[in-house]
Amino acid sequence: MTQKQLIETVQQHHPNLGETQIRIFLNKALDEFCRKTRILNTIYTFNTTADTRYYDLDDSIAEVTRVDYDGYEIPRLVGKPEKTDVS
Amino acid sequence: MSVDQRTAALKKVYWLERDAIGLAMVSSTDSSADYISVNEAKEVTIHAVKLDEDFVASGTGITMTESPAIPAEFHDALAKYAIAKGYELNPQTLQVAQYFNKEWEMCIREGKKYANKGRDGSGYHIKQYDY
Numbered sequence: 001m002t003q004k005q006l007i008e009t010v011q012q013h014h015p016n017l018g019e020t021q022i023r024i025f026l027n028k029a030l031d032e033f034c035r036k037t038r039i040l041n042t043i044y045t046f047n048t049t050a051d052t053r054y055y056d057l058d059d060s061i062a063e064v065t066r067v068d069y070d071g072y073e074i075p076r077l078v079g080k081p082e083k084t085d086v087s
Numbered sequence: 088m089s090v091d092q093r094t095a096a097l098k099k100v101y102w103l104e105r106d107a108i109g110l111a112m113v114s115s116t117d118s119s120a121d122y123i124s125v126n127e128a129k130e131v132t133i134h135a136v137k138l139d140e141d142f143v144a145s146g147t148g149i150t151m152t153e154s155p156a157i158p159a160e161f162h163d164a165l166a167k168y169a170i171a172k173g174y175e176l177n178p179q180t181l182q183v184a185q186y187f188n189k190e191w192e193m194c195i196r197e198g199k200k201y202a203n204k205g206r207d208g209s210g211y212h213i214k215q216y217d218y
Contacts, residue, residue, distance in 0.1 A: 001154060001159070001162040001163065001166075002151065002152050002153060002154050003142050003149055003150065003151050003152070003153060003154075004151045004152065006142075006162065006165055006166050006169075009163070009166040009170075010166050010169045010170055010173065013170045013173060013174070014170070014173035014174075017173055019144070020144075022169055022173075023142050023143075023144070025168060025169035025172045025173070026142050026165050026166075026168075026169050027141050027142050028168070028172075029164070029165040029168035029169060029191075030138075030139050030141075030142070030155055030157070030165055031138055031139075032168070032195075033157060033161065033164060033165065033168075033194075033195065033198060034136070034137070034138045034139055034157065035136075035138070036195050036198070036199070037195060037198030037199045037201070037202045038136040038199075038202050039157055039158070039161075039198050039201060039202040040136065040137045040138070040139060040156060040157065041134070041135070041136055041137065042134075042135055042137045043132055043133065043134050043135070044132070044133045044135065045130060045131065045132050045133075046130075046131055046133075047128050047129065047130055047131070048110060048125050048127065048128055048129050048130075048131055049128060050124075050125070050126045050127060050128065051124045051125075051126060052124065052125075053109055053110060053111060053124045053125075054104070054105075054107040054108070054109050054110075055107060055108050055110065055131075056106065056107050057103075057106055057107055057108055057133075058137075060137045060138050060140075061133070061135045061136075061137055061138075062135070062136045062137060062138050063135060063136040064103060064108065064133055064134070064135050065134050065135060065136060066133075066134035067101045067108070067131065067132070067133055067134070068131065068132040068134070069096045069099045069101075069110070069129060069130075069131055070092060070095070070096040070129040070130060071092075071096065071130070072093060072096035072097055074096065074097065074099045074100060074101055075100055075101075076100070076101055076102060077100040077101065077102040077109075077111075077122070079102075080102060080104065080109070081109075081111055081121055081122035083121070083122070085124060
């Protein structure tokens with residue numbers, strides 16, 4: 001269904017609700033559905049830079065399930081390194 | 088890929104912090120730290136569960152004539168959520184809201200089953216995740 005069709009379906013029940021309000025509800029529903037069902041999966045690729053420890057995650061990532069470094073799966077560290085480095 | 092490349096890669100670890108991914112390697116030369124920053128340029132692949140784009144009136148996102156990326160059979164679930172929220176605005180229609188909320192929860196359960204089922208029709212299984 002397109003966004004227009006979804007809005008029309010909602011307006012059959014709530015003819016006085018505006019498109020903006022319905023769009024807020026639909027966006028909340030879509031986020032909650034994706035988070036709870038984990039239905040959409042994807043991969044992101046980037047290259048490391050020497051002496052850089054942190055790399056920003058894309059806003060659309062809900063959960064990281066696996067990380068590969070140079071083609072090999074690497075383990076998730078429990079906790080954080082002892083020595084802080086915020087670079 | 089060589090054995091050395093494999094050995095080097097497997098000395099790396101990651102963790103998540105402040106909306107970023109931290110990458111480090113086991114320290115073998117610096118005795119003052121257990122992990123040190125990676126000192127080379129290598130490709131990192133993040134496998135992730137992602138959120139869909141937002142519905143928008145115009146611009147970047149799901150426009151009026153576009154559909155969300157979730158499977159088509161779950162599109163009406165989004166409408167059910169919005170219908171329930173609409174009924175919740177009026178105290179006299181809370182019971183109707185409950186009905187649509189129940190429908191919404193049912194769609195979530197079906198969505199979880201769909202996400203965990205192999206496309207070859209193989210059985211439903213529960214995936215384990217780190218928290």
